Amino acid sequence: MKSAHVDQNTCIGCGLCVQLCPKVFEIQDDGKSKAVNPTGDDEAVVQSAIDACPVTAISWK
Numbered sequence: 001m002k003s004a005h006v007d008q009n010t011c012i013g014c015g016l017c018v019q020l021c022p023k024v025f026e027i028q029d030d031g032k033s034k035a036v037n038p039t040g041d042d043e044a045v046v047q048s049a050i051d052a053c054p055v056t057a058i059s060w061k
């Protein structure tokens with residue numbers, strides 16, 4: 001199964017991925033998103049967050 005990964009150096013903390021896919025992504029104390037549960041939702045839902053990220057910080061691993 002593919003798992004989601006957020007590049008911490010690229011994320012700007014806009015929160016879009018958390019809105020679209022809250023089962024997988026969570027904003028951390030540093031204001032950036034992390035895939036706290038990287039396989040926690042359907043791939044299509046994760047993909048929607050990947051596609052929506054304005055800085056292309058999310059990828060599959």
Ligand code: SF4
Pocket residue numbers: 006010011012013014015016017018032033052053054055056057058
């Ligand atoms: S959508 Fe992209 S930039 Fe916005 S919080 Fe998620 S990973 Fe970070």
